[in-house]
Amino acid sequence: MPPVITxxxxxxGSAQTWLQCLPCDNCFDPSKSSTYKRINCRHFTCAxxxxxxxxxxxxxQYEIEYxxxxxxxxxxxxxxxxxxxxxxxxxxxxxxDFVFGCxxxxxxxxxxxxxxxxxxxxxxxxxxxxxxxxxxxxxxxxYCFGDYEDPEQHGYVMxxxxxxxxxxxxxxxxxxxxxxxxxxxxxxxxxxNLRLSIPNxxxxxxxxxxxxxxxxxDHNIHFFITHKKAFRLLVGALKMKMMNLKDKEVIDPxxxxxxxxxxxxxxxxxxxxRITFHFGNVDLQLPTYNTWVKxxxxxxxxxAMVATDTYSIIGNFALQNFHIxxxxxxxxxxxxxxxxxxx
Numbered sequence: 001m002p003p004v005i006t007x008x009x010x011x012x013g014s015a016q017t018w019l020q021c022l023p024c025d026n027c028f029d030p031s032k033s034s035t036y037k038r039i040n041c042r043h044f045t046c047a048x049x050x051x052x053x054x055x056x057x058x059x060x061q062y063e064i065e066y067x068x069x070x071x072x073x074x075x076x077x078x079x080x081x082x083x084x085x086x087x088x089x090x091x092x093x094x095x096x097d098f099v100f101g102c103x104x105x106x107x108x109x110x111x112x113x114x115x116x117x118x119x120x121x122x123x124x125x126x127x128x129x130x131x132x133x134x135x136x137x138x139x140x141x142x143y144c145f146g147d148y149e150d151p152e153q154h155g156y157v158m159x160x161x162x163x164x165x166x167x168x169x170x171x172x173x174x175x176x177x178x179x180x181x182x183x184x185x186x187x188x189x190x191x192x193n194l195r196l197s198i199p200n201x202x203x204x205x206x207x208x209x210x211x212x213x214x215x216x217x218d219h220n221i222h223f224f225i226t227h228k229k230a231f232r233l234l235v236g237a238l239k240m241k242m243m244n245l246k247d248k249e250v251i252d253p254x255x256x257x258x259x260x261x262x263x264x265x266x267x268x269x270x271x272x273x274r275i276t277f278h279f280g281n282v283d284l285q286l287p288t289y290n291t292w293v294k295x296x297x298x299x300x301x302x303x304a305m306v307a308t309d310t311y312s313i314i315g316n317f318a319l320q321n322f323h324i325x326x327x328x329x330x331x332x333x334x335x336x337x338x339x340x341x342x343x
Contacts, residue, residue, distance in 0.1 A: 003082065004028045008121030012182055012312075015050055015129035016064055018072050018101030019121035027120060027319060030102055035080040038095075045099055049076045049130045062101045068307035069321040074104040076208075083159075091161075092228070099130040099325060107180065127328060128180045132159075132174040142325040144340035145316050149294070155340040158193075165325040167336025174331055175205055182326070184333065186312065188265065189230055191237040198230045223258075223293070224318045231307035234235040234275070235260050240302065241273045258302035261295070269301060284335055290318050 006019055006028065030036040039046050039060040046060035055061050057316045060076035081098040085091035094264050103121070106294075124131040125141065134143065142163040143221050146153030157166070173183050179205055187201040189196045225236070238260060245262050262268070276285040293304040304317050325334035 006120050007124040009053050009119055010125060011122050012125045014064075014066075015126050015131040015134070015180070015249040016062065016101055017099075017122065017124045017130070017132055018062070018064070018074065018103045020106055021074060022101040022105055023104070026121075029068060029073075030077065030079075033324070035096075036102075037078045039078065039099070040074045045078075046076055049099060049101070052076060064101070065284070070107065072101065072106040074102040074106075075102045076100075077102045078095040093136070098135060101236065107160060109298075123136070126180045126182070128207055129175070133328070136160070138163075139329040140325070141326055142323060143335075144323045144338070146340045147189075147318045148289075148317055148320050163325060164323070165327045165332065165334045166282065166323060167325075168282040168333050169327075169332050169334045170282040172326070172328075172333050178205065182333070184314070185280045187280065189226075189234060190276040190278065190283075191234065191241060192273045194237055194241075196230065196233045196237060198233060199307065202227050209233075222317045223256075224291075224313075224316045225308050225313040225315065227312055228307040228309060230312075231305065233304070235303070250300055252302050253300055254300075254302075256293075256295060256302065257304065258293075258295070258304070261302035262299055264298055264301050265299060282335065285336070286318060287321075290320055291298065293317065 008017065008019060022029050022031075037051075040059045041052075041054040041060050042336040043060070047301065049060065049062060051070040053061050053063065061073065062076050063071070063073040065071040076099065078097040078099055081095050081100075082263045083095070085093075086202075094285045111152070125133050128132055130284050136159055138160045140161070141159045143157040146155040146156045162292050173185055175181075175183050184335065188198060197335060239249075240259065244260070245264065245268060248268075250261050250263055252261045264272075269292060272288055272292065274285050274288070275291050276283050279283075291304055292301045294300070321337060321340055323334075323336040323338050323340075325336070326332075326336070
């Protein structure tokens with residue numbers, strides 16, 4: 001059969017890569033591929049993939065459920081996969097016996113303003129298991145997400161030597177003995193020039209709960225999730241600095257459940273306070289369009305952050321139009337604000 005062109009959502013918070021297989025329209029039919037192989041349960045690859053169990057005929061199965069209750073299940077298999085070159089030209093990377101999940105039962109994927117677009121897969125990017133990073137044996141990768149308001153604005157992802165580390169850099173602390181995720185060390189948060197008095201230890205990594213620090217994650221996490229101690233101080237500081245808009249404060253009319261919302265004009269939005277996250281070596285000031293999201297057609301904008309009792313997560317909304325580079329050899333992450341277009 002001719003090659004099937006497909007894609008997946010990047011997820012720097014998981015290892016498993018899976019793609020939609022039958023039943024579906026115009027997608028991958030493993031029965032028509034001469035290089036497709038299901039993995040036997042006794043094979044080491046089955047355990048390495050993770051989230052696995054055995055079928056009645058002793059083949060490896062997987063089942064994954066994400067934080068937003070979306071899920072996928074199917075066969076763990078091997079296939080020959082081709083990755084497009086960085087500029088879309090003829091240079092390709094061919095990987096034989098690439099391990100992935102062939103998803104036969106997938107549901108719940110809503111990625112842009114609540115719309116279900118039939119997302120055909122997820123690409124796991126942590127450093128362990130059978131993630132894409134591990135299978136390609138690359139030490140660098142980089143990506144840029146396009147404008148949240150314009151789903152047709154293309155971003156990009158690059159792996160290996162073509163991936164660039166540019167802009168500001170901050171260390172990636174290695175806590176893999178506790179958890180496999182990518183962590184950042186948050187030193188503090190500012191609203192304009194006001195440094196918030198966040199209690200010591202709010203963002204520390206603890207062995208009994210290893211994800212209290214900040215971590216990058218892109219897949220099903222849209223907004224910035226931060227510890228409730230920091231969130232309460234942040235919302236209070238924003239309200240104080242936005243007293244001129246107090247009469248425009250409204251309740252979130254959307255289903256997002258966001259806490260701080262205002263009915264604002266474009267001019268109002270230009271003058272809202274700037275939020276800066278202080279990481280090791282980097283004071284990252286987020287643009288207004290990365291911190292306030294328009295939730296309806298009546299010009300209601302809400303702070304695109306939510307509180308949590310547990311760990312902080314940098315979602316993809318906060319990272320739009322940033323070139324994010326991962327240098328895994330040196331445990332460094334870079335931020336570079338630019339439009340997401342390959343030069």
